[in-house]
Amino acid sequence: xxxxxxxxxxxxxxxxxxxxxxxxxxxHGTTGQFGPPTLQLDSxxxxxxxxxxxxxxxxxxxxxxxxxxxxxxxxxxxxxxAAKISRAGLFIGSSSYDLRDSEIDYRQKLEAGDxxxxxxxxxxxxxxGESICRKFCIDSEPFNINSACTSSANALLxxxxxxxLGFYEHALVVGIELYNETTLNGFAGMQLIAEQRIAPFDKTxxxxxxxxxxxxVIISKQSTDSASLMLRGGGSCFDPYSxxxxxxxxxTIAQTLENALRKTGTERSDVVAIKTHGTAxxxxxxxxxQGILTAFPEQTPPITAIKPYVGHxxxxxxxxxxILFAEAxxxxxxxxxxxxxxxxxxLSLTPLHEDLDATDGVYLLNYFGFGGSxxxxxxxxx
Amino acid sequence: MDLxxxxxxxxxxxxxxxxxxxxxxxALKALPYKLPRRSDRLTQLSLLGLHQSCGExxxxxxxxxxLASGDANLNSTILNSEQIFDSGTLPNPIGFINTVxxxxxxxxxxxLGIQGEAISVSRDHCSLEAGLQIAATLQHSDLSPILLxxxxxxxxDPEQHRQRLNIPAATPLAEGSFWFxxxxxxRQETALATIEYCGPMRDSRRIEExxxxxxxxxxxxxxxLQNSAxxxxxxxxxxxxxxxxxxxxxxxxxxxxxxxxxxxxxxxxGMLNGTAGSDRLTVTLILKH
Numbered sequence: 001x002x003x004x005x006x007x008x009x010x011x012x013x014x015x016x017x018x019x020x021x022x023x024x025x026x027x028h029g030t031t032g033q034f035g036p037p038t039l040q041l042d043s044x045x046x047x048x049x050x051x052x053x054x055x056x057x058x059x060x061x062x063x064x065x066x067x068x069x070x071x072x073x074x075x076x077x078x079x080x081x082a083a084k085i086s087r088a089g090l091f092i093g094s095s096s097y098d099l100r101d102s103e104i105d106y107r108q109k110l111e112a113g114d115x116x117x118x119x120x121x122x123x124x125x126x127x128x129g130e131s132i133c134r135k136f137c138i139d140s141e142p143f144n145i146n147s148a149c150t151s152s153a154n155a156l157l158x159x160x161x162x163x164x165l166g167f168y169e170h171a172l173v174v175g176i177e178l179y180n181e182t183t184l185n186g187f188a189g190m191q192l193i194a195e196q197r198i199a200p201f202d203k204t205x206x207x208x209x210x211x212x213x214x215x216x217v218i219i220s221k222q223s224t225d226s227a228s229l230m231l232r233g234g235g236s237c238f239d240p241y242s243x244x245x246x247x248x249x250x251x252t253i254a255q256t257l258e259n260a261l262r263k264t265g266t267e268r269s270d271v272v273a274i275k276t277h278g279t280a281x282x283x284x285x286x287x288x289x290q291g292i293l294t295a296f297p298e299q300t301p302p303i304t305a306i307k308p309y310v311g312h313x314x315x316x317x318x319x320x321x322x323i324l325f326a327e328a329x330x331x332x333x334x335x336x337x338x339x340x341x342x343x344x345x346x347l348s349l350t351p352l353h354e355d356l357d358a359t360d361g362v363y364l365l366n367y368f369g370f371g372g373s374x375x376x377x378x379x380x381x382x
Numbered sequence: 383m384d385l386x387x388x389x390x391x392x393x394x395x396x397x398x399x400x401x402x403x404x405x406x407x408x409a410l411k412a413l414p415y416k417l418p419r420r421s422d423r424l425t426q427l428s429l430l431g432l433h434q435s436c437g438e439x440x441x442x443x444x445x446x447x448x449l450a451s452g453d454a455n456l457n458s459t460i461l462n463s464e465q466i467f468d469s470g471t472l473p474n475p476i477g478f479i480n481t482v483x484x485x486x487x488x489x490x491x492x493x494l495g496i497q498g499e500a501i502s503v504s505r506d507h508c509s510l511e512a513g514l515q516i517a518a519t520l521q522h523s524d525l526s527p528i529l530l531x532x533x534x535x536x537x538x539d540p541e542q543h544r545q546r547l548n549i550p551a552a553t554p555l556a557e558g559s560f561w562f563x564x565x566x567x568x569r570q571e572t573a574l575a576t577i578e579y580c581g582p583m584r585d586s587r588r589i590e591e592x593x594x595x596x597x598x599x600x601x602x603x604x605x606x607l608q609n610s611a612x613x614x615x616x617x618x619x620x621x622x623x624x625x626x627x628x629x630x631x632x633x634x635x636x637x638x639x640x641x642x643x644x645x646x647x648x649x650x651x652g653m654l655n656g657t658a659g660s661d662r663l664t665v666t667l668i669l670k671h
Contacts, residue, residue: 001523095482102463106467107467110467118542118545118546119460119463119464119467119468120456120459120460120463120546123453123456123546124452124453124506124658125454125483125504125505126504126505127658127659130506130657130658130659130660131659133662134659134660139582139584139662140582141505141508141511141512141515141581141582141662141664143505143515144503144505144512145501145503146454146482146483146484146502146504147483147484147487147500147501147502148482148483148484154501158501158519161519161520161522161523162515162519165519165522167383181466182459182462182463182466182473182478182481185465185466185472185473185478186473186475186481188472189472189474189478190475237497238447238488238491238498238499238500240491240492240495240497243479243485243488244479263523369484370479370482370484370488371482371483371484371487371502372491372492372500373484
């Protein structure tokens, strides 16, 4: 089944920079100003950089508040009728879902000496989906996808396939990853957090900085003249090399890119630019640059990365980075990669130093995740 | 949704949990697989169930995996929470990686040597149904086989888990994993059954009419709906008497496999299920060949 182009008819997001990379200052200051979480552990006290949406980390209703605001805005922009929304498919990608709600409840009960305190009091991954269905009167059943950092990218691919098969006329795809201590501590324990900045493909790169976001994308099976961006599908492959990193020889990333080119009927020469996964971890950038060079041996399209603007938003980066990238294309430019200063001779690829004029054509968006998950999305600016 | 998804083989493993988690070591030693290092109980349960569905058989490298679970890696996430909030320490890296749901899918794919797409999905009591809908979508991407598995574990400290679920201390809990080898009907093997339909409905009269139209021979009400008004609806076909092993989100997979064991060719099952927080029902139709 070859992918068909589906119009993106609405989107919205909450991120450190709001909804546009060209925001000189996000809700909390300039790019690189971080939210405040300090991890108070018995063994140590860590002040970790973090890109936050706001500072309400301990608000018990924060997850639904941010989620509903974003979805409401995206649905309004799509101009779908209530009847069409009720029949839309719902696809959610996240690695943590409403985990923070459990953390807050558990910590508060522990501090109060409440005997009923249990870790993870709210189980399962379906609560947010059902909340969305109730709030927006959606009749369909949620698909809660969890494939780590590719979660919402895979949710988009699944949504597109189901629209193509006629299961739905429209799909609401949500990526959500909000601050939680489990994730931040986990990455700190793995020593993957950068000290000051996230610098993809730079020789001095030293890791990721986490961020939070919530984003919603609405795609449609019905053609429309007003959509300036089309989802062309993509592809996903399993990478058995390691549970935490893609094969550094680039073979599995190249295979994912080549499969996706074939499935979408896209010629290499049609690709205008690539938004990389670009985590700025030593291994990711090696695997990804090798993969891109293998898949595009003759002429490599310009590459760029979004994470230096908003941090690595893990399971939500699929929809968030698509939206921020699309917004930049809409404004007429392919965004540069901040923080890049020194080429790494090991990589043979350098990201964009300056913004580039965005022409019509196909753009590739790479996403890779723990658990051997490699995913590529194709979008077309028309 | 009309799925037209063929089932070629199935099997599974489950057990009731009382006060302590049963030890899996003996059963794991009997498996023909090289067990992944650092795997958690969820992966181990998955492999135990998988073995019951395929014995010593090998897999096409292009096989896709769909792993459906209600609570997924709950035990690993609990352990991380305890390390952070109770002990005040950083979680150990392996424990943290195991909180990522698709770590289980990773271990299964590596163990079986398969490299198709690997999708982990969750939908409370209807996780099997979500998996069936995804498998039916994947079958149109190519003709590769699809392995659909359901798995749920009881976290360590069953007593605490009952407290978490707010259920009485004597309530049994259960865990296990059930597998379906699925694929496109164009494949050359003879299908044992076809998943014809799986989709949401709200109106009980509409459900009744639909099941009449589709001429079901049996119907099954999922555990979640057993004490709800749904169990009072007059549905066509014989009602299957189910024996719950205990609180177990993906138990419907077990019930479905038991029906497949007993059903005669041409018989059709209508399976009704629901999720917490919704009045929507999910109806699944299965035709035995």
